[in-house]
Amino acid sequence: MKKRLFAGLIASAMMASMLAGCGGSSDSNGNAQGGDKASGDGYSMTLIMSLRDEFLSTLEAGSKSAADELGVTLASQDAQNDTGKMLQFIESAKNAGDDAVLINLVDAATAQQCIEAAGDMKVVFVNRAPSDTSVLEAGKSVAVVSNENTSGYYQGEFLANYFKDKGKTEIKYLMLQGTLGLVHTEQRSASVLKALEDNGIKATQAAAPLVADYDRANAMDMISPLLGNTEFDCIIANNDAMALGAVEALKAKGMDPTSIPIVGIDATVDGIQAIKDGTLAMTVFQDANGQGYGAVKAAVNLIEGKAINDGTDYETDETGNICWVPFEPVTPDNVADYE
Incomplete structure (x- = not known):
């Protein structure tokens, strides 16, 4: 079963099970009649994205699919x-009377402002957690995210195994970072280096980190001047877009991107294809559909006074205010599962 399809089938199956349990019949417009109202039926929400890129467009689609299934x-x-x-x-x-707002933060430090602006609405931060998670409040404001420390750690474990197989325990790396100040930029960057250290690899930077703001063109422009005159063993990117920018830069310089491992995060469509082509060594699957589904479900659960992960297989942190949608490493060995 392919992962992208599997996520959608799981969501649909869960919704069908919930709706079947409500009893009653439907009129010609699909509105529930008799029995209890279907969970979520009649609620209104707004998803506010920091921007609309490939990943967040997938998250948006997952949110809308879940909303359709839940009657939101x-x-x-x-x-x-x-x-x-x-x-x-x-x-x-x-002002429109929405019951909840789903927020993909532009700046993780502004979460409290967002909560205050929301007034009585339920607040679900999706994909990007507040920089200070103490602002989250049971029954009011929560987060549906993936644990970013694990994403970078998967990159580091892969690279450690790669270099150990080649008999190397000391390496130099180039790092393409996302937007500074974002929690996931910091955690992805730190956790990949921690994984290398934990696995016996001494990693030193071949040049200062390149801040490319998660953008492919920026990454290509920033890394190009270093190619051909800087010694490095691998390229670490905080997301697939920047990793692919590095691939394009190498090709433009007449260099073979398959000669060194380049690693990304997100398992975008282009990232998956690059692994199949051999130009990207690995990526980490971040379940955009799952995050979008989980955010809508968490919002419905908040409104109905339930645990935010009720009706899902996702786990929460010890506070119950953060719902974890897991990352998964994607390599040439299992890439077919993520097409």
Whole structure:
């Protein structure tokens, strides 16, 4: 079973099970009649994304699919990486009488502002957790995210095994970082180096980290001047887009991207294809559909006074305010499962 399809089938099966348990019949418009109202039926929500890129567009699609299954009315907005616009969209959702708002933070440090702007609405931070998770409050504001420390750690474990197989315990790396100040940029960058150290690899930077803001073109432009005059053993990127920018830069210089391991995160469609082509050594699957589904389900659960992971297979942290959607490593050995 392919992972992308499997996630959708799991969500559909869960929804079908829930709806079947509600009893009653439906009218010609599909509205429940008799028995209890289907969970989520009649609720209105807004998903506010930091921007609309490939990954977040997939998250948006997962959210809308879950909303359709749950009977939730879901609007979506693109804040275009502008916190001011994000806050305006939150205010608009509140004024429109929405029951909940799903927020993909532009700036993780502004979570408290977002909660205050939401007023009485339930708040679900999705994909990006607040930098200070103490702002989360049971029954009011929660997060549906993936543990970013594990994403980078999977990269580091892969690289450690790769170099150990070649008899190397000391390496030099180039790192392409996402936007500074974002929690997942910091955790992805730190955890990959920790995994290398934990697995007996001494890793030193061949050049200062390149901050490419998760953008493919930026990554290509920033790494190009280093190619051909800097010695390095691998390229570590905080996401697939930047990893692919490095691949393109190497090709443009007449260098073979398969000659060194380049690792990314997200398992985007292009990232998966690059692994199949051999130009990307590995990536880490971040379940955009799962995060989108989990965010809508968490919002419904908040409204109905249930645990935020109720009706899912996802685990929560010790506070019950963070729902974890797991990362999974993707390598040439298992890439077919993620097509």
